[in-house]
Amino acid sequence: MDSSIANVGGSGDEGSHNFNRGRRTSYKRLSSAQTSRLERFFRDCPHPDEPQRLQLASEVALEPKQIKFWFQNKRTQMKNQHERADNTALRVENDRIHSENLIMREALKNMLCPSCGGPPCQEGEHDHVIQKMQLENAQLKEEHEKVSNLLARLMEKQMSPPGLQQTYIPIIGSSSHAPGGSSLNQEYSGNVSHDQNLNMQIMDGDHNSFGSEGIEKALMSKVVVAAMEELVRLLRIDEPFWIKSSTQDGKLILQHENYEKMFPNNNHFKGPNVRVEATKDSGIVSINSIQLVDMFLDADKWVNLFPTIITKAEILKVLEIGMVGNRSGALQLMFEQMHVLSPLVQPRDFQFLRYCQQIEEGVWVIADVSFDSYRQKKSFFHSWRHPSGCMIQELPNGCSMITWVEHVEVDDKIQTHQLYKDLIGTGIAFGAERWIMELQRICERFSCFYVERIPNHDCDGVINTVEGRRSVMNFSHRMIKNFCESLTMSGNLDFPHFDLENSGVRVSIRKNINPGQPKGMIIAVATTIWLPLHYMKVFEFFTDDRRRLQWDVLCCGNHANKIAQISNGIHPSNCISIFRPFIPKENNALILQESFTNPMGSYIVYAPTDVATMNSAINGENTSMLSVLPSGFVISADGEPNATLGAFNSSDIGKLGGSLLTVAFQILVSSPDGINMPDMDSVAAVNTLLTSTVLKVKDALNCNNMG
Known part of the structure; x- marks a missing residue:
């Protein structure tokens, strides 16, 4: 590169203009020190202002006009170099594409039709062949419709x-x-x-x-x-x-x-x-x-x-x-x-x-x-x-x-099953009323989802944005769907499900490889029991935060602190909650829970998670890939004619009518690399968790004298 200001000519009008303006100035070839200093300054600031040019001129012992012209010429030179490099790269790419095009043209000439095995149509014949095929296709469709209508009328008469x-x-x-x-x-x-x-x-x-x-x-x-x-x-x-x-x-x-x-x-x-x-x-x-x-x-x-x-x-x-x-x-x-x-x-x-x-x-x-x-x-x-x-x-x-x-x-x-004969026989389980009430509940949830600001009755300090609130609601809704699917105890199972000693406990084992759930072997275990209590009384027990330690093994016998709540319905217990259980030497554990109720039944579904996963949801990120493995409870009336299905008032809870409580757990028992079916010890351990939870619930509700 020529380091002389006079000899580095500008490109176009700018260089000529700068050279003419500096004609009366005495030019000389720059020293290596001056050039090095100018080059370093150019890398940091290719467009110096007037004060910078004055300071630089004093440092390299040049006039400010010389500094100005040097930078103008240097910028022009760099632009020309970049354009030459771009042109060279584009020319190489153009040659490559042209070569590929020629190869593809030759390949197409020798290509056979995959349908008939014959050579492709020539360019001049293509439109004629297409038009001919369209006419034949229209004729075939017309004949097909005539035959179809004729046969349909014949079947109708017969x-x-x-x-x-x-x-x-x-x-x-x-x-x-x-x-x-x-x-x-x-x-x-x-x-x-x-x-x-x-x-x-x-x-x-x-x-x-x-x-x-x-x-x-x-x-x-x-x-x-x-x-x-x-x-x-x-x-x-x-x-x-x-x-x-x-x-x-x-x-x-x-x-x-x-x-x-x-x-x-x-x-x-x-x-x-x-x-x-x-x-x-x-x-x-x-x-x-x-x-x-x-x-x-x-x-x-x-x-x-x-x-x-x-x-x-x-x-x-x-x-x-x-x-x-x-x-x-x-x-x-x-x-x-x-x-x-x-x-x-x-x-x-x-x-x-x-x-x-x-x-x-x-x-x-x-x-x-x-x-x-x-x-x-x-x-x-x-x-x-x-x-x-x-x-x-x-x-x-x-x-x-x-x-x-x-x-x-x-x-x-x-x-x-005997427990569900009344509930199904009266049309409560699968009837029109259940469809209507579930649709009303989910529409209430939609209304809460699309609020423009966080309601005052939701807990502050944890979920601070509407986007975060909606993300947590989506995460919880997927948790509900996962829980409901697990209760079928059939379908998409890699291993058969079986009954444990005719005890009413059902167990299924599956190997999960799908996103959104932990990868590995998962045991699902569930049972349903009858309780001599109104279903709302049972629901109130599970939604009482002070009594959570009486049934939730994740609390380790300690109270859990509710750190956030999102309302998703008219009933005060229709909400999504985030709990932080008190676990010694463990600060990363959280519990996501959703509870809701209507006269057709009540649900408490929860899943353990960690702080990083929950922060992703709270920050409004996409939750579709976040791992969740829920457990929970389903409570409904037992279908007896004297049961008060629509009771939400405390005065009605004392009326006759029992409830059906379904308890279900899902446990990850092996990593994704586990290839063997979990042994009976793993199944027994999960069954023990289920039966012990049922006993704790009965004891807390004073139903421990039941068979």
Whole structure:
């Protein structure tokens, strides 16, 4: 590099201008010391101001103008060097890409079509071949539709009860929203869902003769249209279909004789263990109707709406997406697993069609009806959903009025446990009232989630931001879902579950590799007991912070300090809490807990965690990958007719009626590297934890004289 100020010419007008302005100045070649000093200063400050130039000029014995021109020329020189380097790099990259392009062109010339094995089309012939294939495809679709419609009409004539066409009374608003178009209702005025023999006859016949996907879709459309027709009547009309029960606080129950006169229906299951459950209820929820419709049609949102009822859900196939804006006409085939959250009760699996229709302005109906594909040679489900679902009516205040009908048939081959016969037999466990109350609870939680500032009644000093509050609520909600899934004691298990000496204790073992839970072997153990106390009295015991040491082994016999609380409902005990247990020589342990209650049941779910994990949530970070392994308690009324389900006042707690308490623990017993199944000592240790906790609870509630 030339260190002479006069000889380092500027680039463009700036260099010439600077050189002319400094023509009258006496220039000389700079010494190495002067150059070194200028170079060091340039690295730190390539644009010196006037005071800096004056100071630098005095240090290197040059005039300020010389300093100014040197820096201008130096900047120009550096810019030119960078541009040359960039140009060189771009030229090399361009050559590389050009070479790769040539190689790919040669490869494409020798490439064969993966479908037919022939050579690819020439560039000039491509458009002609595409146009020809489109014409052929359109002709095939037209022929396929003609054959499908012909077969559908043939099956309808052969299988539809002839008397139903005379009893058809259209009450659905617009048939144009029905899947398959307006002609569907016109051509099919019978009620297929009431005669499920149509579905079964196809299954029993030669299914290869009707193996077209178009035929099945046409059948699905007919089934849901008929199901919608039946459901709307059941939703809008009480008598003569529904009568008030004299033993269940006036709840609506189905009058089967009147129902079957209007909707002749052969039972789906045969045998002495078949049971039909039909309930109806209504209520107001604080959520917008369109939002609610969208959640019903999304499997993940559906599980999030009902975490204590739905443990699994999946959309198997989307047949119609519905109209933009209101989803009217949406039709999809779904799977779901329902559970009553006790290891003593088998979960219920359903494969069903879900159909959404806006029947009038501001009113939607979501209809569910079980459906077995005729490509299935045998149905593996022991539960069958007759037309069920809900009507969603938009209210002016942003809320919605929900009317729910739940109508199922169950083949109870595994006899219901004695403790749950009343709860299930009266429709409390899986009935419409439970769906409504759980929806109301979760909508209260949504309202608390979207608050714009932290409420005054929440504990201050730990969770200081709305983002942190929402993150902790998301973390806790995932904890609830994990706990509810663990109580099925089946499904996705690497090892079989077994009964410990017929004691009522259920144990399952699984190897977890999924994120969000500790990796390794996990033992889940649970049992359900009956207590001669009202369920609210039991719930109040578990939510009393002063009595936590009486049942929580994580407290080591000491009190736990509540350091934060988040309200997530109207009831004061519907909240999320963070506890710091007093454990000698341990300052890193925390407990995340969520408790909530409604007349259908109460829950206390908690999980140990550490300070770093909880700080991530409190700081508003994404909690979906944070590890959590919850345990907890589920409390419900025992289903006796004299039990006061809706009691929240202390004056009602003394009324007759016992409660069912489910106790469940999940314990990590080996690291991710553990490859062997835990031995019986590990199982026995977890069982000992469960039984000792049950004894402590009985003793604290003065129920220790029970068997």
